[in-house]
Amino acid sequence: MDKDTSRELPVIQWYPGHMKKARQLVEENLKLVDVVVELLDARIPISSANPMLREIIEGKPRIVALNKMDLADEKATKRWLTYFRGQGLFAAALDSATGKGIRELLALIAKAARYKTEKLLAKGVAARKARVMILGIPNVGKSSLINRLAGAAKAKTADKPGVTRAKQWIRIGAEADLLDTPGILWPKFEDKEVGLKLAFTGAVNDEIYDMESVARLLLEILLRDYPERLQERFKFKQIMPQNVDELMEMIGRKRGCLLKGGRIDMEKVHHILLSEFRMGKFGKISLDVPPEDSADNAVMAQDLQDKSESVEKKEGS
Numbered sequence: 639m640d641k642d643t644s645r646e647l648p649v650i651q652w653y654p655g656h657m658k659k660a661r662q663l664v665e666e667n668l669k670l671v672d673v674v675v676e677l678l679d680a681r682i683p684i685s686s687a688n689p690m691l692r693e694i695i696e697g698k699p700r701i702v703a704l705n706k707m708d709l710a711d712e713k714a715t716k717r718w719l720t721y722f723r724g725q726g727l728f729a730a731a732l733d734s735a736t737g738k739g740i741r742e743l744l745a746l747i748a749k750a751a752r753y754k755t756e757k758l759l760a761k762g763v764a765a766r767k768a769r770v771m772i773l774g775i776p777n778v779g780k781s782s783l784i785n786r787l788a789g790a791a792k793a794k795t796a797d798k799p800g801v802t803r804a805k806q807w808i809r810i811g812a813e814a815d816l817l818d819t820p821g822i823l824w825p826k827f828e829d830k831e832v833g834l835k836l837a838f839t840g841a842v843n844d845e846i847y848d849m850e851s852v853a854r855l856l857l858e859i860l861l862r863d864y865p866e867r868l869q870e871r872f873k874f875k876q877i878m879p880q881n882v883d884e885l886m887e888m889i890g891r892k893r894g895c896l897l898k899g900g901r902i903d904m905e906k907v908h909h910i911l912l913s914e915f916r917m918g919k920f921g922k923i924s925l926d927v928p929p930e931d932s933a934d935n936a937v938m939a940q941d942l943q944d945k946s947e948s949v950e951k952k953e954g955s
Contacts, residue, residue, distance in 0.1 A: 660820035664694055670769060671817055672754040673747055675701045677774035677783060680710035680731060683718050684926040685835040688775050690824050695773070699750040701728040703743055705779040708733045714924035721928040734783040744787075744813050751814075768814040776821030777841045784808055784818055835925050840916045853908035856915060857882055859925075867920045 668674075674695045679686040683704060702722045707715055715731050722729035728746045732739025751768030774780050787810050808816045823842065836842050837852045860868055861882065868885075869878055872892050879885045889895075890902035893910060897903050914920065 657820075657823055660822045661690065661694065664691075664771070664773065664819050664822065667817060667819070668695065668698065668771065671771040672699070672751040672769045673701060673771075674698045675703050675743070675747070675770055675772045677703050677705050677772060677778050677780055679778050679839055679841070680704035680707045680715050680718070681924050682835045682839060682926045683928075685832045686775055686778055686839070686841065688773075688822055688824055690822065691773055695771075699728070699753065701730070701743070701746050701750055703739075703783075704729070704731040705734055705774075705783060707731040707739065708735070709918040709922060711922050711924035714927060717928045717930075718926075721930065732783070734779050734786045737786050740786055744810075747814055767809075767812065769817065770814050771817045771819060773819060774821055775823055775836070775841050777839070778821065780818065780821065784816060787816065838912070838915060838925070840912075844912075849908045849912065850904065853911045854882055854886075857885065857911055860915075860920060860923075861885065864920060864923060867923075871914070871920055 676687070676691060676695075683702075704710070704715060704718060719729050719731060728750050730739055730742045730746055732743055734740075747768055747770055751770070754768070772780050772784065788808050806818050808818060810816055833842075834852065834855060837844075837847055838856050861880065865878065868874070872889055874888070874892075879888060886904065886907050887902050889910065890904065890907045893907070895903040895906040895910070915923075
């Protein structure tokens with residue numbers, strides 16, 4: 639029997655022991671740093687922002703860094719930067735894989751830490767490097783950013799979320815000392831839209847949800863908002879089906895995902911859709927829009943809910 643993922647996804651609970659320890663590690667070491675860099679996925683700045691972090695870091699200067707800007711819609715990213723700066727926050731977009739935006743981030747770190755430097759100088763204490771903590775949910779690119787800043791593979795990286803486990807200080811030349819911490823997810827995803835987007839981008843382990851339903855919902859969103867990307871990516875010469883089942887079957891045949899008897903290996907198709915989306919193979923796509931575009935957010939949220947309910951009805955029939 640198929641899993642009823644439309645009811646599972648809104649209440650994903652994934653708070654293993656290392657997540658609890660990660661929060662404790664952050665809270666214990668926050669007093670050691672001057673500035674907090676909150677690293678977000680530029681494609682989903684709302685969905686990749688951990689609400690617990692704001693409670694934990696209250697009172698510390700915060701820089702919002704939109705990573706993976708190379709995968710996000712450029713116009714949407716510009717709107718997000720305007721939004722965060724309008725909230726009185728330091729904000730920058732970057733691509734830790736290529737180093738784009740790193741210089742701007744370092745300048746913001748120095749600017750945000752100036753209050754501490756001035757305090758030390760006022761007390762007659764020699765100025766020191768800024769001490770920075772980089773925080774974010776798993777798989778948002780913290781380790782890649784640290785490696786880029788350090789100019790070497792100082793932090794362990796992996797494709798699976800949550801690989802960074804222990805506290806480590808990393809010296810960044812004359813500019814700053816960075817404290818890396820594990821990624822922290824929150825205990826329960828109340829908002830179905832958030833849970834889905836985190837699944838789309840790989841922020842949660844694929845093992846904890848039904849990949850079929852998530853892949854279907856992603857394909858429906860791409861078909862609705864970016865049909866030309868699908869047409870181009872899979873080289874459809876004929877009219878592209880508007881039915882998701884037919885489209886999945888066509889993608890499977892295009893990619894040679896065949897089983898004995900000519901049946902389509904749908905598991906491979908699901909993997910192709912999710913992995914290629916995460917790698918940016920469909921082009922620059924943003925799934926979150928700033929709060930001033932709340933009408934767009936409401937439409938997207940309702941559409942996701944409607945589609946998930948349609949999955950539930952289909953699987954329950």
